Amino acid sequence: MSPVSVLHTWQAPESALAAARELLDEAFDGDFGDDDWEHSLGGVHAFAWDGDELIGHGAVVQRRLLHARRGTGVPHATRALRAGYVEGVAVRADRRRLGVGGAVMAALEAVVRGAYPLGALSASEDALEFYAARGWRRWRGRTFAMTPTGVERTEEEDDGIFVLPVVPLDLAGDLVCDWRDGDVW
Template sequence: MDAAFDNFTDLDWAHTLGGLHVVVRDADARDGAVVAHGAVVQRRLLVEGRSLRCGYVASVAVAPDRKREGLGDRVMAELEALAPGHDLLALSSSTEGFPLYASRGWQPWRGPSSVLAPSGIEPTPDRDGSIHVLGGPAGGPLDLDAPITCDWRDGDVW
């Protein structure tokens, strides 16, 4: 994770704990080095007056020297398969990740984002445009222009 991200913190890793992880190891390397990773954890999102059970995808990373080999696509396929029973899947992406998620059918969330903080709902404008979703609840499609609110967690909330 440290090699893939400029500022990956212990809190970022803590956000994946308790989730399901996909790990790709280099079968040709003697040490079986990890070359790709991703996790999906359960969270709650609030959209249009509904509380949605969300499979939240986090810490998707590919070793810098192994990019463009399809490893990110492999990780995402496995994560998507691990998340049945959720109303939708969601993630917050770096700009670099946008093409991967778009190629897999993920849609950018266009509406404003916020977090249900201990003090109430707080806007998270720095995440607007980075949130992507896949699927939707059985109750009907979601308005991607509506406000979206995530549950609270320490550190980076999205």
């Protein structure tokens, strides 16, 4: 495996972005749609290559998250945080458990730690242990989304949100994500 390359979307060759989309489609068994791809664009990508073949990908995009300490209630958030939100993480099936995902995440975590007070992501059931082992902390509080009609509870996401706090944060508080098409988290 070559070193992981880190490029902003505008710097990435179209062929690299096309390879990333193909990898994500395969890794998620066709359950990675256009909205999911859109969520992965506009930030920093980590590409893991083996020669000319893309074997791993992930991205960090900026999002705005509102955080309220326990007992303060939503929508009266005490802080609005710029978050480095991790999207589109995948490793080719025949390269899993060989360190590729760890190398991709190490590159993304460096971006988060260098540019944001908080990293966040929504983990699939299969990836919960992977992120926890890397030091990501499961959000223990309630989750919400700021929608066009107001703040809405996202209970189904409560157990799958992980954060990488760069600044002190009450992990049992309320966390509200900004609105976007498709999966809000």
